[in-house]
Amino acid sequence: MCCPNLTSISLWGVTAITDAGVVDLVSKATSLQHLNIGGTFITDISIIAISKCCQRLKILNLWGCRHVTGNGLLALTNGCPNLLSINVWGLRIPLDSYSCLLSINPRLHLKIGSVQLGPHWQAVH
Secondary structure, eight states: OOOTTOOEEEOTTOTTOOHHHHHHHHHHOTTOSEEEOTTSOOBHHHHHHHHHHOTTOOEEEOTTOTBOOHHHHHHHHHHOTTOOEEEOTTOOOOHHHHHHHHHHOTTOEEEETTEEEOGGGOBOO
16 A cells, blocks of 8 residues: 555546546545545546545545536445535535435535535534
């Protein structure tokens, strides 16, 4: 393993990053707690790999990752029990899908633009 102690990384806007690159990274950086892959073209393939490899993940930025689906977020929420916050601004996910994520992880906060949703759809300030 090249980076098992890495806890935080930002790949914000690195549009050249591929699902294969994310899968390779998270398979080696299993201690990640903060991951920013916003502004990239990753898909559910990356999200599922994160859900399997990064159980310590607390904060994930998916801003503008338009190829991530509700199924990917469901796998992520189920696979990352320590997840506290996801920035989902710009994802093409129906709002009712978010209630399912919040029921799985009541501590989870979802940032959708300038609005943050917390447990029971309460706005968080």
